[in-house]
Amino acid sequence: MSLLAAPKPPPRWRRLLADYAYVAPALGVMLLVIGYPIYDTVYLSFFNTPPSLAMEDKIYVGLDNYARILASDSFREVTWNTFIWTVFSTFFAFLLGLGAALSLNREFIGRGLMRGVLLVPYVVSGVSAAYIWRWLYHSDFGVIGAASVALGITDRPFNFLDNVDTVLPSLIVVNVWKEFSFAMIMLLAGLQTVPDQLYRAAMVDGAGPWHRFWHVTMPHLKSVTIVTVLLLLVANLNSFIIPWIMTGGGPVGASDIWITAIYQLAFERVRFGIASAYSVILFIVMMAMGYFYVKALTRRDEAEAR
Amino acid sequence: MNRRRFDIWSLLRIVFLVLLTLFTVIPMLWMVLTSIKTQFAALQYPPEWIPHNVTLEQYTRLLSPTSDVGPEFLGYMFNSLVVSTASTILGVMVAVPAAYAFSRFRFAGRNALFYTVLLRNMFPAVVFLMPLFVMMRWLHLVNTQYSLIITYLTFGLPLSIWLLKGFYDNIPPQLEQAARIDGASRFQAFIRVVMPLSTPGIIATAIYSFILAWNEYVYALTFLNDKSKLTLPVGLQRFFTEYATNWPGLMAASFITSVPVVVLFLVLQKYFVRALTEGAVKG
Numbered sequence: 001m002s003l004l005a006a007p008k009p010p011p012r013w014r015r016l017l018a019d020y021a022y023v024a025p026a027l028g029v030m031l032l033v034i035g036y037p038i039y040d041t042v043y044l045s046f047f048n049t050p051p052s053l054a055m056e057d058k059i060y061v062g063l064d065n066y067a068r069i070l071a072s073d074s075f076r077e078v079t080w081n082t083f084i085w086t087v088f089s090t091f092f093a094f095l096l097g098l099g100a101a102l103s104l105n106r107e108f109i110g111r112g113l114m115r116g117v118l119l120v121p122y123v124v125s126g127v128s129a130a131y132i133w134r135w136l137y138h139s140d141f142g143v144i145g146a147a148s149v150a151l152g153i154t155d156r157p158f159n160f161l162d163n164v165d166t167v168l169p170s171l172i173v174v175n176v177w178k179e180f181s182f183a184m185i186m187l188l189a190g191l192q193t194v195p196d197q198l199y200r201a202a203m204v205d206g207a208g209p210w211h212r213f214w215h216v217t218m219p220h221l222k223s224v225t226i227v228t229v230l231l232l233l234v235a236n237l238n239s240f241i242i243p244w245i246m247t248g249g250g251p252v253g254a255s256d257i258w259i260t261a262i263y264q265l266a267f268e269r270v271r272f273g274i275a276s277a278y279s280v281i282l283f284i285v286m287m288a289m290g291y292f293y294v295k296a297l298t299r300r301d302e303a304e305a306r
Numbered sequence: 307m308n309r310r311r312f313d314i315w316s317l318l319r320i321v322f323l324v325l326l327t328l329f330t331v332i333p334m335l336w337m338v339l340t341s342i343k344t345q346f347a348a349l350q351y352p353p354e355w356i357p358h359n360v361t362l363e364q365y366t367r368l369l370s371p372t373s374d375v376g377p378e379f380l381g382y383m384f385n386s387l388v389v390s391t392a393s394t395i396l397g398v399m400v401a402v403p404a405a406y407a408f409s410r411f412r413f414a415g416r417n418a419l420f421y422t423v424l425l426r427n428m429f430p431a432v433v434f435l436m437p438l439f440v441m442m443r444w445l446h447l448v449n450t451q452y453s454l455i456i457t458y459l460t461f462g463l464p465l466s467i468w469l470l471k472g473f474y475d476n477i478p479p480q481l482e483q484a485a486r487i488d489g490a491s492r493f494q495a496f497i498r499v500v501m502p503l504s505t506p507g508i509i510a511t512a513i514y515s516f517i518l519a520w521n522e523y524v525y526a527l528t529f530l531n532d533k534s535k536l537t538l539p540v541g542l543q544r545f546f547t548e549y550a551t552n553w554p555g556l557m558a559a560s561f562i563t564s565v566p567v568v569v570l571f572l573v574l575q576k577y578f579v580r581a582l583t584e585g586a587v588k589g
Contacts, residue, residue, distance in 0.1 A: 033460045103323045188583075
């Protein structure tokens with residue numbers, strides 16, 4: 001292209017070509033590391049793969065892998081764990097995040113510092129966080145057990161992670177600790193879009209704090225809430241580090257969720273075929289959520305364009 | 307009447323914030339307190355709430371190139387630095403023009419493509435793990451850091467495009483139009499006018515992508531097995547299996563692992579928060 005002002009604009013096709021040139025590298029990389037793997041996962045899910053991973057020896061089994069997963073007892077248990085894990089983590093992370101956002105949404109000294117401190121768990125490495133909490137929950141020397149004895153809640157240190165009934169709630173606490181501040185800053189950013197006049201008008205009309213919250217704040221937070229909850233749900237369905245490092249899915253599968261079950265199938269028992277089918281099931285659930293996510297985002301874009 | 311009510315809500319707010327801060331801080335505080343205890347003091351019941359003999363022994367061990375674990379730990383740190391930096395630079399370089407095009411140009415398939423980028427955030431890493439593993443084996447890249455640099459693009463690239471598009475959307479197109487009137491080509495307008503203005507956005511995106519790569523665990527766990535090639539998160543896990551009862555050492559290692567990202571984050575908090583919420587929150 002000439003460096004001087006062009007006498008007439010380049011032809012349309014050249015312009016279009018130039019447009020695509022900007023996206024082409026990104027597109028190429030995404031096809032390679034995202035597009036192809038998705039295709040290959042679906043493809044492998046119809047095969048029985050040998051543990052040697054010599055892919056030329058795989059055997060076509062149709063929908064057998066899916067049938068076997070859906071019929072197994074462990075699938076029901078793992079799905080139930082996944083459900084509990086995802087729903088409760090999301091609910092409490094959102095609740096704490098909302099509380100924090102509402103509390104921080106006014107000027108006071110040290111507000112920025114406080115927001116920073118609350119955000120630290122979110123940026124800390126997941127592996128570090130998992131070990132910190134393993135140490136806190138430690139059956140003999142854990143500070144949580146010792147504190148509960150000191151406060152008279154229990155008379156002996158309690159073994160949180162080796163108990164079938166307490167392991168999942170204990171892990172959910174860790175997960176909420178790690179991610180509630182994500183909900184907090186999303187909602188905090190959303191709160192900044194609520195016009196101040198509305199609060200003043202509501203106050204003039206005699207609305208108390210509770211009414212102001214329900215009738216002024218919450219309607220404005222609706223779209224941020226949808227996006228935040230969806231992102232939390234997806235992040236929780238995908239979480240691997242906390243259950244994997246802290247319990248490895250145990251004891252006796254009590255903290256096994258879809259992701260950890262897939263990882264075990266794929267890389268401990270090296271059965272890529274059935275693990276792929278498992279991934280596809282997870283993938284379909286994700287896509288359903290993805291649909292609502294994109295819908296929530298586009299609805300707002302349209303509203304903005306109007 | 308109104309005043310009284312107001313006081314109750316303020317009180318609730320303060321109590322809530324105090325409890326939440328305790329919940330956030332105590333685990334990290336306990337990590338630091340444990341890391342400066344002696345091994346003997348850490349394994350006491352009831353625990354020593356305040357360490358009596360403060361020692362930095364664990365830190366000097368981990369960070370000294372001549373100690374028994376120092377070279378190994380510093381190696382993990384170096385590997386993490388290399389992998390995170392390389393994949394961040396690669397991702398941002400590819401993402402910048404794409405994000406700009408998504409923000410400015412109206413070409414066929416633009417929306418469909420962009421939603422594909424968004425949807426990537428919905429896919430679990432595990433879905434990609436098996437095919438990428440087969441691919442890396444085929445390319446003979448298993449157990450090399452190239453495998454991580456490439457695979458970290460699965461999350462780094464879509465995220466960077468999404469964040470950067472948000473920043474470009476906020477730069478008024480009139481600036482480029484003015485440059486075009488002055489005779490600049492579209493590409494020149496992009497390089498000379500838009501790029502300098504989007505530097506903060508690029509920094510924010512790069513930091514976010516770096517933090518994600520620094521903390522990444524699943525790919526590193528799967529693709530690497532040579533002790534000398536591990537990154538910090540998997541290295542930490544290795545330490546745990548090797549020195550299972552040395553809790554002060556493990557807590558010191560966890561602390562050192564977290565320091566770079568926490569410092570980066572605290573210094574650039576404003577950009578980071580903007581990066582996280584950009585796009586999701588717009589009026």
